[in-house]
Amino acid sequence: MSVEVKVYGTEQLCASCVNLPSAKETAEWLQAALSRKYGADSICIAYSDFQQPQTEEDKSWATRIIEEDLWYPLVVISGEIVGEGNPKLKDIYAKLEDMGLQPVAANTELEKHTS
Helix, strand or coil, X not given: CCEEEEXXXXXXXXXXXXXXXXXXXXXXXXXXXXXXXXCCCCEEEEEEECCCCCCHHHHHHHHHHHHCCCCCCEEEECCEEEEECCCCHHHHHHXXXXXXXXXXXXXXXXXXXXX
């Protein structure tokens, strides 16, 4: 199972997020953290600049970010916002595990007990 985690942002920092990492930096940080926890094959991080959307889905999120004044970086998993402005790993982990993803260490422990 591979899950796409979409990170929306832009080069310009959100006015309320000046002291936080950029959206691109957040995407890179999430790639490292989530790959470590769930394995690189389980997670796909995709960054999208909402000021230059490439797909219809990206255009839809870009419109929402602007019209609803959402904070970015905006982290979306399966169409659900799981982080906004300063995303929390705990919330992202919870969403991924609700979807059935298991931490790599848990898989290793499970295999030990079933072997």
